[in-house]
Amino acid sequence: MGEQGRDEDKLYAMRHSLAHIMAGAIQKLWPDVKLGVGPVVENGFYYDVDLGPDRKISEEDFAKIEAEMRKIIEADVPFERFEKPIDEAIQWARDAEQPYKEELLNDLKRAGTTVAKDLSADEMGTIAEGGGSAVENVSFYKDGDFTDLCRGPHAESTGKVGAFKLMRVAGAYWRGNEKNPQMQRMYGVAFASQKELDNYLKMLEEAKLRNHRRLGQELDLFLFSDLVGSGLPLFTPRGTVLRDELAKFAESLRHASGFQRVSIPHITKTELYKVSGHWDKFGDELFLVKSQETSDEFALKPMNCPHHNQIYASRPRSYRELPIKYFETTTVYRDEKTGELGGLSRVRSITQDDSHAYARPDQVEGVVAGLIGDIQTLYTTLGLTGMRARLSFRDDSDRYLGEPKLWDEAQASIRRLAEANELQYFEAAGEAAFYGPKIDFMVTDAIGREHQVATVQLDFVQPERFGLEYTAEDGSAQRPVMVHCAILGSIERFLSVYIEHTAGKFPVWLAPEQVRLITVNQESDTVEFAQKVQNQGVELGLRVTIDNSNESVGKKIRDAEVWKVPYTVVIGEKEMSSDRVVPRIRKDMDVLAAHPELNFDEFLKTVANEAKARVSQSSM
């Protein structure tokens, strides 16, 4: 570990120390506060506090708390470490009337250093000493009047903690369990220097400018209506271009990989999900639909696999025709809890580029390898890089269906696939679907944030439940394995990522408006010329618009910039007489810049080719 590692350790200690300082400040202001845990997180720290049922900290209190923290920092008192036997520590917590600490210590005593069931390893790590045997002593840190049980490490003294800012207060359940009382989680950010803190805050401002909700409004891509309901986005013509073009691209990849399109209704009798197993697992997320005609109970489909299974099951299948691969871009509906909705990232009508392949066991790896290739092609084309794969496996809880032996085989097979396809991967226990393990793909956006996008899942539970079969070479009936895959994942969620990644500067093939023609005046020959150019463009499959409004050219140029149109062409006397195009090219693009001297015909063809080739811009 070099210089950088030591700096990171130092920063960690600073942030951790600030968590203590904040807790101390809060305790000074509200002496009977009950403290939870206060770990370091990305960019800062938090501390969970509980002022009792009738009192809450709000953001208005931040100035007060920060002032109190600064007093502690200015006092520059040392962080002193000492140890107590576990029983004395428990007594300390009892005397201090800190029931949450007492609970942690009791778990620590009972469970040793193994992680208590409800507590994440990281949280536990902040209070427990390492080692494998039962805990006998626990360590404390004291700065001034404030003492907290803590593993450390800390800064030397409260004066050496860098620059910080309290950011927000949020509700958080004690130990992350919604059955436990809810505490207030105080978040702060902290860096070694004020300059780094300022840079971080500036980055947050930039992220705000890219926010997909804001751009969705500014660029007229999608909206929500109170009458339609929350979590139900409506897409405008411009937004629909994005959706359609993305879906078309995903579809073309599927087509090349031998998938066949199918089409299913958006509702079904609930019976379907009782057979599939979804009813028991996810019944509370179903939108139920009533018929006025029959007594059957219907639901809006929350996933597509059971429907697709019915198509597979509609006739006897031979080993010769496997793998059978169905694909469809379609919308599913999930009754998400209102507090979980947000912009396009979490919606109640979710459009998936969903596929289900039914394969013989010996074909599974080939099918999955093909899907991985398609996923890589799509994200590379979209300029989303740094792909990582999460191998989502089961843990030892009882929420999974299917034979453990099948799970082991499938997980081993997924591991082999990750190796064979040279994926950069890591494993995560407890992330599997209830019916099988999966590979989840994450990509990194233009400002360094990682998002989960595509997913490939193996499933042996549903073929069993639906009695899916094929006739093998020897005439016996065999079970196919199902492979679920969505490349874009949810188109809505994908757009939330992609709009922020591009900041709304879409590449030509996705741009809702690819070429905007600006007339210098409203004379009929100018307008007719523009219309002729537009028609030519439309014939080439381009999205060309004309702005012949009665505004100055300067104003119309500005408008085109604001709408982030890739190519803008002013049409006036010069262009009409010379048939030369001097396109105004959006600054992030570099494709046409190499061909400055084109006539209208050449220009349009060049743009059409760029769109057809799905060229991504090099800089975003």
Add this chain to the structure above:
RNA sequence: GCCACCUUAGCUCAGUUGGCUAGAGCAUCGGUUUUGUAAACCGAGGGUCGUCGGUUCGAAUCCGACAGGUGGCUCCA
């Protein structure tokens, strides 16, 4: 669903300790202008201040409920 905060015109926002007919810019519409690469000029329309209820002589402003939103928690097939 839980916690904190937010909601004034299509958008972004002003609106003093509760007190005259609730304002601005952009956008929209009408007129003048016929324009050359990031904002021409003049004028007009547009608001039950999220909704409902309460306190008050008087509510955009104070209180409550509900709806919608933001950030978290929990969840995410």
